[in-house]
Amino acid sequence: MKVVILAGGYGTRLSEHTSVVPKPLVEVGGRPILWHIMKLYAHHGLNEFVICCGYKGHVIKDYFLNYLPRQGDFTVDLQRNQIETHRNTSEPWKVxxxxxxxxxMTGGRLKRVKDYLGNSTFCMTYGDGVSDVNVQELVRFHHQQGALATVTAVQQPGRFGALNLSSDRPRAARFREKDMQDGHVxxxxxxxxxxxxxxxIDDDSTSWENEPLARLVEQDQLAVYRHRGYWQNMDTLRDKAVLQEQWDSGAPPWCVWDQKKPAAPTANVLRTSELLPLQQPST
Incomplete structure (x- = not known):
């Protein structure tokens, strides 16, 4: 199964960093946030990635083109223009x-990579958020529901849109713009x-979080998976500081690939009556 990562936005709320590098390459613990996201998926056995580049996309391309020599030891024969690798500690990723x-827009980016995905189920996420979500359990839930798409719902304070819950079934019943007074899921x-x-998805101007999700709701084809564990995005300098502080603590909660960490809490099925989008203009 392939993983699509939206990594093309401007990241305007992190302009101190994104004037130099695109948002997904802003570092936490000396590694780009994009690397942390990919490590999560790789931990669950997903090692094929399709990265949707846009703003400063050439910098992301350069990062991966130079990834191998940064991770290992090698000898460069300048006269023969040859490189001999001695030690390769790179992850087994195909990017x-x-x-x-x-x-x-986000929907347009997805449509543009359609030819790289084949006719198979795929995962998709934004290039600025980390979590300890159990991806294998999420995929199993998706197949059990038989929906065209499944979204992961998480806890977050009220500056984002919320999900009002019901006890009916694991489908979204309505999709509307976020309310600044909401503040739960x-x-x-x-x-x-x-x-x-x-x-x-119509074209490049389509936001995945708006028309496509609304249409999926109308067709009763949007399932919702509730994650009760850790989740944090990196939208602002404050968010970056929170992530860096957690990294410096020695036990960053999203690093599930570190076996010394305690297991993440089990996620549960979410029953919803209203699904509101978390806008992602910078990815």
Whole structure:
């Protein structure tokens, strides 16, 4: 199963960093936030990635082109223009980097990488959020529900849109714009998507969080998976500071690939009556 990561936005709320590098390459603990996200998926056995590049996409491409020599030891024969690798500690990742346009919206980016996904279920997330979500359990839940898409719901304070809950069934019944007075359960990304859902995206101007999700709700094809564990995005300098502080503590809660960490809490099925989007303009 492939993992699509939206990594093309401007990251304007982190302009102190994103004037130099794109947001997904802003570092926490000396590693780009993008690397942390990929480590989560790789921990659950997903090692094929399709990265949707846009703003400063060439910097992301350069990062992966130079990834191998940064991770190991090698000898460069300048006269023969040859490189001999002695030690390779790189992850077993296969990474496809696609220029999806600098101004393309999230839905448009997904539609542009359709040809790289084949006709198989895929995961999708944003390039600025980390979590200890159990991806294997999320995928199993998605297949059990038989929906065209599944969204992961997480806890977050009221500056984001909230999910009002009911006890009916694990489907979203309505999709509306976020209310600044809401403040409980939100769209945390970490989607599982069937390729047919991409047909609901019109063009580059389509935001995945708006028309396509609304259409999935209308068709009763949007399932919701509740994650009760850790989740944190990196939207502002304050968010970055929180992540760095947690990293410096020696026990960052999203590092599930570190076996010394305690197991993440078990996630539960979420029953919803209203699904509100977490806007992601900077990814």
């Amino acid at each position: 496809t980097l696609v220029d999806t346009g600098e101004k393309t 939100i769209n945390g990304g970490f989607f599982v998507v069937e390729p047919q859902a991409l047909d609901l």
